Structure formats: structure tokens, C-alpha cells
Amino acid sequence: MALDSKIPDGPISEKWTHYKDHINLVNPANKRNLDVIIVGTGLAGGSAAATLAELGYNVKAFCFQDSPRRAHSIAAQGGINAAKNYQGDGDSTFRLFYDTVKGGDYRAREANVHRLAEVSANIIDQCVAQGVPLAREYGGLLDNRSFGGTLVSRTFYAKGQTGQQLLLGAYSAMNRQIGRGKIKMYNRHEMLDLVIVNGKARGIIARNLITGEIERHSAHAVVIGSGGYGNVFFLSTNAMGSNATAAWKIHKKGAFFANPCYTQIHPTCIPVSGDHQSKLTLMSESLRNDGRIWVPKSLEDAKAIREGRKKPTDLSEVERDYYLERRYPSFGNLVPRDVASRAAKERCDAGFGVNKTGEAVYLDFASAIQRYGKEQAFIKSLDATDAKLVYKLGKEAVENKYGNLFQMYEKIVDENPYVTPMMIYPAVHYTMGGTWVDYNLMTTIPGCFSIGESNFSDHGANRLGASALMQGLADGYFVLPYTIGDYLAPDIKLGEISTDLPEFVEAEKNVRDQLEKFINNNGAHSVDYFHKKLGKIMWDKVGMARNANGLNEAIKEIAALRDEFHRDVKVPGSLNSFNQELEKAMRVADFLELGELFAKDALHRNESCGGHFREEYQSEDGEAQRDDENFAYVAAWEYKGKPSEAVLHKESLVFDNVKLVTRSYK
Amino acid sequence: MKLTLKIWRQYSAKDAGKMVDYPLDGVEPDMSFLEMLDVLNEHLINRGEDPVAFDHDCREGICGMCSLYINGEAHGPDRGITTCQLHMRMFKDGDTIFIEPFRAKAFPVIKDLVVDRSSFDRIQHAGGFISVNTSGNTIDANTIPINKKDADDAFDAATCIGCGACVASCKNASAMLFVAAKVSQFALLPQGRVEATDRVLNMVAQMDQEGFGNCTNTGACEVECPKGISLENIARMNREYLAASLKG
Numbered sequence: 001m002a003l004d005s006k007i008p009d010g011p012i013s014e015k016w017t018h019y020k021d022h023i024n025l026v027n028p029a030n031k032r033n034l035d036v037i038i039v040g041t042g043l044a045g046g047s048a049a050a051t052l053a054e055l056g057y058n059v060k061a062f063c064f065q066d067s068p069r070r071a072h073s074i075a076a077q078g079g080i081n082a083a084k085n086y087q088g089d090g091d092s093t094f095r096l097f098y099d100t101v102k103g104g105d106y107r108a109r110e111a112n113v114h115r116l117a118e119v120s121a122n123i124i125d126q127c128v129a130q131g132v133p134l135a136r137e138y139g140g141l142l143d144n145r146s147f148g149g150t151l152v153s154r155t156f157y158a159k160g161q162t163g164q165q166l167l168l169g170a171y172s173a174m175n176r177q178i179g180r181g182k183i184k185m186y187n188r189h190e191m192l193d194l195v196i197v198n199g200k201a202r203g204i205i206a207r208n209l210i211t212g213e214i215e216r217h218s219a220h221a222v223v224i225g226s227g228g229y230g231n232v233f234f235l236s237t238n239a240m241g242s243n244a245t246a247a248w249k250i251h252k253k254g255a256f257f258a259n260p261c262y263t264q265i266h267p268t269c270i271p272v273s274g275d276h277q278s279k280l281t282l283m284s285e286s287l288r289n290d291g292r293i294w295v296p297k298s299l300e301d302a303k304a305i306r307e308g309r310k311k312p313t314d315l316s317e318v319e320r321d322y323y324l325e326r327r328y329p330s331f332g333n334l335v336p337r338d339v340a341s342r343a344a345k346e347r348c349d350a351g352f353g354v355n356k357t358g359e360a361v362y363l364d365f366a367s368a369i370q371r372y373g374k375e376q377a378f379i380k381s382l383d384a385t386d387a388k389l390v391y392k393l394g395k396e397a398v399e400n401k402y403g404n405l406f407q408m409y410e411k412i413v414d415e416n417p418y419v420t421p422m423m424i425y426p427a428v429h430y431t432m433g434g435t436w437v438d439y440n441l442m443t444t445i446p447g448c449f450s451i452g453e454s455n456f457s458d459h460g461a462n463r464l465g466a467s468a469l470m471q472g473l474a475d476g477y478f479v480l481p482y483t484i485g486d487y488l489a490p491d492i493k494l495g496e497i498s499t500d501l502p503e504f505v506e507a508e509k510n511v512r513d514q515l516e517k518f519i520n521n522n523g524a525h526s527v528d529y530f531h532k533k534l535g536k537i538m539w540d541k542v543g544m545a546r547n548a549n550g551l552n553e554a555i556k557e558i559a560a561l562r563d564e565f566h567r568d569v570k571v572p573g574s575l576n577s578f579n580q581e582l583e584k585a586m587r588v589a590d591f592l593e594l595g596e597l598f599a600k601d602a603l604h605r606n607e608s609c610g611g612h613f614r615e616e617y618q619s620e621d622g623e624a625q626r627d628d629e630n631f632a633y634v635a636a637w638e639y640k641g642k643p644s645e646a647v648l649h650k651e652s653l654v655f656d657n658v659k660l661v662t663r664s665y666k
Numbered sequence: 667m668k669l670t671l672k673i674w675r676q677y678s679a680k681d682a683g684k685m686v687d688y689p690l691d692g693v694e695p696d697m698s699f700l701e702m703l704d705v706l707n708e709h710l711i712n713r714g715e716d717p718v719a720f721d722h723d724c725r726e727g728i729c730g731m732c733s734l735y736i737n738g739e740a741h742g743p744d745r746g747i748t749t750c751q752l753h754m755r756m757f758k759d760g761d762t763i764f765i766e767p768f769r770a771k772a773f774p775v776i777k778d779l780v781v782d783r784s785s786f787d788r789i790q791h792a793g794g795f796i797s798v799n800t801s802g803n804t805i806d807a808n809t810i811p812i813n814k815k816d817a818d819d820a821f822d823a824a825t826c827i828g829c830g831a832c833v834a835s836c837k838n839a840s841a842m843l844f845v846a847a848k849v850s851q852f853a854l855l856p857q858g859r860v861e862a863t864d865r866v867l868n869m870v871a872q873m874d875q876e877g878f879g880n881c882t883n884t885g886a887c888e889v890e891c892p893k894g895i896s897l898e899n900i901a902r903m904n905r906e907y908l909a910a911s912l913k914g
Contacts (some may be wrong), residue, residue: 051800066721067787069828070729086808119802128807129798131857133821140811152840158821164728179791187784210776239723273696278704279725340730408727411744411751414696477800526711528704572716577678578777580719581711 003636003651008437009109012657016062016115020482031056034488035219037204039246041068043167043469044452045225047476050173053182055481060217062186062206069171070240072227073472076163077284079145079155080469082120087144091152093117099150100467101658103336104460105610105626110657112457119478121270122471123334124156124624127522132169134158144625147465155466160284160404166469190583191246192511194222194253197503201448205511210584212524212576214512216504218497220488221447224250228431228453232591232598234535236428237269237282243587244594247435247454255443256636256649258456259433261602264611265544266429270412271360281412282426283405285465288333288369295352295361297321302352312362312421323347331665338462338611339665341426345544355423364421369394430468432459432611436636441475442484449484451475461610484502518585519575523568527584530565534595541597547615551603555596562592596643603628607631628660667693670762673718676775695755695782699742702754725750730827734779735766740831740890748829748892768834771877778871783830785876786844793865794848796857816854823850825893832887838879843887845873846903847895853906863910870907893910
């Protein structure tokens with residue numbers, strides 16, 4: 001099957017407008033005859049549910065949490081990009097488009113990214129109209145901050161809780177429609193399969209997580225907005241329940257899975273403290289604006305610190321290696337996420353790590369405290385040579401900017417980051433890969449759409465900060481409502497889809513068989529036991545740096561672990577009750593398949609680009625080497641019974657508007 | 667550390683529950699409270715017993731999914747945090763820890779420590795929104811300047827995570843702080859003023875219908891709120907409610 005991305009003709013800045021002018025529309029009276037299922041209620045799913053319901057479609061929305069307000073979009077801290085140019089600093093739709101394509105290391109689809117940039121400004125208008133309290137200046141107008149990888153200030157924010165505020169905005173729009181009966185909300189439900197009738201997605205099988213009941217739900221189209229698959233690593237900044245099941249089930253039913261190896265490892269997370277660790281906590285990228293990253297220059301000092309014989313503050317300036325400033329003098333501590341993460345790993349692998357596990361580097365605010373302190377003393381006409389006073393003023397300034405993050409750090413690590421430098425280490429944060437979609441956001445299964453982090457389309461091989469929120473809301477509020485109408489237009493006379501069709505019966509039986517198998521398995525080990533093992537393989541061999549040997553080993557090890565899991569996993573409790581272990585077993589079963597495809601994709605991509613770093617493809621000084629001649633394509637994998645048999649399809653990426661150059665931050 | 671856990675076990679909403687003792691050894695101070703429960707559950711699963719059900723998701727204090735009434739306090743003994751941010755260094759070797767679900771008539775138990783908080787959602791359905799379509803055909807975001815103080819106060823109210831600690835901490839199981847946070851957020855913003863009258867009346871009516879108790883100004887909710895939502899919001903809601911009632 002040849003992939004057709006369905007990119008409209010015409011100049012890039014006119015494609016979306018022209019597309020909207022010529023698609024099929026559904027008459028308002030007919031929309032009420034059409035049902036749409038949406039799985040996931042984060043920024044993408046929640047905004048899509050609200051908008052489609054407003055338009056008049058009957059929406060059935062599903063989330064595994066106890067309320068749509070808890071989707072993991074809520075945890076996004078920093079902000080949301082939009083080409084508003086409120087700062088008058090030269091921003092434009094084209095610049096946002098350009099930065100996103102470049103930041104993605106030239107592995108995203110131009111037309112989709114341009115559309116994203118076009119609708120970005122509307123998102124801010126929409127959210128403000130909904131009552132989202134974005135940060136404002138004293139004049140009452142909206143404030144902006146700047147983020148990595150750009151030269152303008154285009155990031156809108158709500159303190160360190162931007163994701164929360166935007167999600168609650170989408171949730172409020174959903175609530176209005178739930179109150180009107182246009183959205184039927186299914187909380188604590190998990191989608192466990194897709195139902196295809198005559199080649200089109202027509203429903204899902206879901207499990208009610210409270211009663212354990214397996215339910216059939218039909219619709220004229222199914223939208224997956226279930227987020228990313230970062231939890232394949234066990235430890236990540238994702239929520240505990242974040243899972244790939246909906247995305248993986250549609251993959252097994254025919255939706256191609258694109259670029260699974262593109263994973264974002266975020267450089268500033270709190271390091272692992274021990275074997276009990278259940279998840280990792282992100283510290284906002286904004287900290288790198290003022291913090292300086294370093295490790296000891298000598299191995300002896302690093303060892304002494306690990307063993308508790310020395311403290312970081314014992315080391316003088318000359319005994320410290322500010323390795324980002326050393327390697328990348330022009331961008332310094334503000335290099336993009338992928339570059340900063342790899343540099344931390346390189347130092348720790350060389351033995352310079354500073355916590356007991358040897359996997360941590362320092363993020364130091366001492367010089368920021370000095371700089372701000374002197375600045376404040378000057379502003380207030382106080383004595384800038386009084387060290388105590390300067391420290392006090394500087395500490396206050398840092399507290400104003402990052403107080404909540406410092407407090408969060410102290411609660412977790414039990415160390416005061418004003419006194420001793422923070423310890424940080426990279427952690428899995430976001431997955432750029434996902435279900436392949438065309439320009440309409442439709443997967444290779446007609447009638448099955450994929451939006452937000454669960455699709456692959458906008459971030460290429462590396463996502464810029466503050467762009468995930470933008471994409472989720474763009475897809476849900478402004479893109480899908482057009483494209484799904486075009487698809488549904490021929491279905492207006494179809495009437496309700498019966499859930500008694502044999503396809504529903506069969507899908508339900510398959511789901512029930514899988515669930516019963518787990519309940520009756522009576523193995524020796526818990527689900528977490530296997531999930532942790534999978535995470536270790538992924539992190540060690542398919543993590544920040546990969547090589548062919550390691551990837552080949554990982555593929556074998558994951559397949560073996562998957563067999564062992566199905567043979568030996570132990571799931572207590574029953575099928576027809578609230579059973580959290582059973583929920584986990586179903587999710588981990590999918591991760592054990594996805595992980596293998598992930599490694600296979602990483603092995604086939606013989607280049608380094610964005611979040612995908614192959615050790616064989618680097619320059620002499622350790623920088624990533626892209627191969628545009630052979631790998632400027634989207635790798636879309638077709639399921640053929642098991643991950644090892646997956647068939648590769650290529651969508652060539654054509655760059656008409658952006659010139660491909662080597663990303664350099666030196 | 668070695669601990670004795672006394673945990674509420676209840677198989678389902680229909681069954682009677684009881685406190686059950688679980689000794690637990692090898693607890694480290696760096697563990698979070700929920701990681702300590704993970705360790706307990708791993709032991710229970712390996713022994714062939716039913717693990718303790720508890721709600722949790724983001725484990726970084728923002729999703730509002732985790733709950734737990736620990737030694738008589740919602741989200742445990744520390745301040746300004748959710749249970750997932752509580753660390754075992756707050757306890758000491760040999761401690762006995764009581765772990766119960768959030769208790770309120772409007773929060774029925776689903777299993778063990780998991781409760782049904784959908785009453786909170788239904789209050790939001792009654793008015794927790796501004797009636798604006800998501801078509802994108804809105805005015806430019808900077809058309810109406812909003813003074814920074816109002817914008818900041820609206821933000822502070824909007825940081826509510828809907829966990830229900832306020833209800834669990836209140837001797838009347840009142841949801842006033844939760845409802846007042848949303849009413850305040852919109853009442854403070856020009857966009858929200860348009861529907862302010864109906865909003866406060868409808869949300870309060872739904873709150874009463876769900877079986878939450880009345881507010882007697884004890885202030886326990888504010889003390890236990892992980893996000894520090896201020897009692898001022900309740901005062902603001904009372905003013906809004908009075909004004910709306912007189913209008914209505």
C-alpha cells in the first residue's frame with residue numbers, strides 16, 4: 001500500500017485556506033445523526049470533544065482517569081507557543097513554522113507544521129475567551145517568555161502550570177457540552193480494541209474499570225487522542241497510567257505506526273533515587289535560563305562527592321567543568337533538549353556523575369544569585385560590595401522566578417537548592433513518533449483519526465519546548481473539526497451503527513479472551529516486575545544513545561521477555577471487578593510489543609537526527625550526523641502478526657520552503 | 667524503617683469495610699508515600715493476596731487523582747502537597763500509620779481507598795464554564811486588558827486540582843472551597859461576568875443536590891488544600907450568591 005499524505009496543492013501559506021474552502025460540509029441537521037468516539041481527554045481529545053459537540057455531532061468521550069480533567073496534559077509546565085508577535089520582535093507564522101521544522105531536525109511534514117503555525121494565534125484568543133488565566137503584564141496585556149531553539153519571545157504561560165490551565169479550559173468547554181447532553185462522558189473506561197466494519201472504523205470495545213464489564217460502543221468515526229508511549233521505559237515523566245494501548249490496538253488493526261524511535265529525553269529531571277522509584281519528575285526547561293550545568297573536572301573529586309567525602313560547594317571554579325559552556329560556547333546552557341541530554345550522559349558515562357548512582361550532574365544557581373543580587377543592589381542604590389546583602393537580594397530574585405520549582409525539588413530530594421546545587425539527569429519525556437496520519441489526521445484505517453501526541457506529524461525527530469500544548473489544541477479545536485466533517489459527509493444517511501454486528505461480537509470475544517488469560521495465568525511475578533525489566537532494556541540499549549549491537553540485543557531480549565511475561569505473569573483479582581493489576585497487565589502487554597518495534601525502527605535508521613542518536617553516526621567531536629540523502633523520510637510500519645515481521649513503508653519528506661542545513665549550536 | 671500500616675479494606679461499594687493491619691519492613695526515607703504502598707502491594711501480590719486499591723496518576727502533585735486520609739489528615743501530615751508528594755522521611759521507624767479513603771456522603775467508596783468523585787464533575791457541568799464556542803472566531807486575546815491583580819487572583823483560584831481534600835477535611839463534608847474556586851476564577855474576569863448570576867446559582871444548587879454539607883467557616887479546607895486555595899474565595903462566592911439571589 002502506497003502512503004498518500006493527501007497534502008493539498010498550492011503554495012504552503014495557502015494550502016489550509018484552500019483546503020477549507022473546498023471540503024465537503026455536513027448540514028447542521030445531519031450532524032445530529034452522526035456519532036463520534038473520542039478516546040482520551042487531554043488537550044487534543046478534550047478540545048476535539050468539545051468542538052465536535054458544539055458543531056452538533058454526538059460525541060462519546062472515554063478516559064481511564066476518574067475525570068477528563070486529570071489527563072496528563074495537565075502536568076505540562078512551561079508554556080504554549082503562538083505566532084502572535086505581541087512583542088514586536090519579528091515573529092511571524094513563517095518563523096514559527098521554520099523554527100519547528102528546524103528544531104525537528106528536518107524530519108516533520110512541512111504542510112502540517114505550517115498549518116499548526118497558522119492556527120497557533122487563534123488558540124490564544126480561544127483560551128482567553130474561555131477564561132484561561134494566562135500571565136499578564138501590569139498594563140493588563142498578555143505576557144510572553146522565551147524558550148529554547150528560538151530567537152523570539154512567543155511563549156504564553158500561566159506560571160509553571162500552563163498545561164493545567166489550558167486543560168481546565170478544554171475541560172470547561174467539555175462540561176458545557178456534557179451539561180447539554182451532546183457529550184456522553186465515559187470516565188474510568190479503557191479502550192481495548194477498535195472495531196472495523198466494511199473497512200471503516202465503526203466502534204470500540206472498552207472495559208468499565210469499576211465494574212469490569214466489557215462494553216461495545218459504535219460510532220461513524222473513531223478519534224484516538226491517547227497521548228504518547230514514553231512509559232515503555234517504565235520510568236518517565238509520564239503519568240503512571242499513561243499508556244499506548246489505544247494507539248497500539250489500532251496499529252494491530254491496520255494503522256501504520258510512524259517513527260517509533262523518535263523519543264524526547266528531557267535534560268532537566270530529578271535523578272533516580274533508588275530501586276523503589278516509580279516515576280520521574282521534570283524540572284522546567286526555564287531553569288536553564290539561569291542555572292549553569294557542571295560536573296567536577298577530576299575523576300577523584302567526582303568519586304569523593306559520590307562517596308560523600310566532598311560537597312559540591314567545596315570545589316572552586318577551576319575544579320569545575322561547565323561542559324555545555326565549554327562545548328557550545330554560543331548557546332551554552334541553552335542548547336536544545338536532545339543536545340543537553342546527550343552531553344550529560346557523556347560526562348556521566350565517563351565517570352563524572354555526582355550522585356550515588358553516578359547518574360546526575362549539577363544545575364547551579366550560585367552565579368545567578370550573585371548576578372541578580374548585584375543588579376538589585378544597583379537598582380535599589382545599595383552597597384553592591386556587601387556580600388551578605390547581595391546574596392539576600394539575589395536569593396529573593398531567584399525565588400520570585402523559580403520558587404515553586406525549588407520547593408518541589410526540596411520536597412523530593414530533601415536538599416535546599418539555594419545552598420547546594422540541584423542535581424539533575426535526563427529522563428524520557430515525550431514521544432514524537434506515533435500513529436501515521438495524512439493531512440486530514442486520518443490513519444491508514446478509514447474513519448480512524450489520531451490527534452495530539454498520539455500521532456507523529458508535527459515535531460519531526462525533536463520537539464521544541466512549548467509546542468506540545470500548541471499541537472494538541474490545534475488538532476482538537478481547529479483542524480480535526482474540518483477534516484472529520486469532510487470524511488463524514490457521505491455517511492449522513494447511514495443511521496446508527498448496530499453493536500450486534502458480527503465484527504463487534506468477535507472483537508469483544510478477543511478482548512475477553514486476553515483478559516481471562518491474564519486472570520487465569522497464575523504466574524510467579526507481578527506486572528511491574530516485567531515492566532521494570534522492559535524499562536531497563538529500553539533505557540540501556542534504546543535510550544539516549546543507540547548502536548547496532550545494542551539494538552540487536554534489545555530486540556532479542558524484548559521478544560524473550562514478552563514470552564516470559566505471557567507465561568509467567570501473575571494477575572490477582574477477578575475480571576468483573578475493579579482490578580488495577582489487570583489494567584496494568586493489558587498496558588504492559590502492548591508496551592512489550594511496541595518496545596520491539598521501537599528498537600527495530602532505531603536499528604533501521606542509519607543516521608543520527610534529533611532525539612535519535614546512533615553512536616556510529618557522529619562527527620569526531622560527538623555531534624549528530626544526519627543523512628538527508630538516504631533518510632529524509634517518515635518510517636511507517638505496518639503490523640504483520642508480530643513486531644519482528646513489521647513491514648516498512650516510506651513517506652518521502654519534501655522540503656520546498658525550508659533549506660536543510662546541519663543544526664549547529666556551537 | 668519498619669512500619670505498621672492500618673489500611674481500610676473494602677472489596678466493593680456494596681461490601682462492608684474494615685481496617686486491616688500490615689507490617690512493612692525496608693521502607694526508605696526517600697520513598698514517596700505511594701511508592702511505599704507500591705512496595706506493600708508487590709509483597710501482597712507475591713503472597714497471593716489482593717493488593718490495596720488506591721487512586722494515583724501523575725505522581726507530581728498536579729492531576730488531583732491521588733487522595734488518602736493519612737493519620738487523620740487529607741494528603742497526610744505535610745503541608746501544601748498531595749499524597750504523591752509526601753515522602754517517608756516525614757515518618758519514623760516504628761510508626762503506625764492509619765490510611766483511609768476520603769470520607770463523604772458525596773464520595774462513595776469504589777474499592778479500598780478509591781472513591782467516586784464524579785459529584786465534582788457534575789457541579790462543573792452545571793456552570794463551570796464560559797459559554798463561548800471553540801470556533802476560533804473570537805476577538806483578539808489582547809482586546810480586553812485585565813489588570814494584573816485580578817488576573818493573578820483568578821489564576822490562584824484556578825489552580826484547584828479537584829482532589830477533594832477540602833471535602834474530606836471538613837467536618838460537614840462541604841464542597842464550598844471547591845465550588846468557590848471556580849466561581850471566583852470566572853467572577854474575577856470580564857469574560858466570566860456575563861454569566862456570573864446563573865453560574866453561581868446553578869453550581870450551588872448542584873452542590874446541594876449532591877449531598878455536600880454546609881460551610882461553618884472552620885477553615886480546615888484551606889489548611890489541608892494542597893494548592894493553598896484561599897478562604898477568600900468562599901467569601902467571594904457568598905457575595906456573588908447573595909447578589910445573584912437578589913437579582914433572581
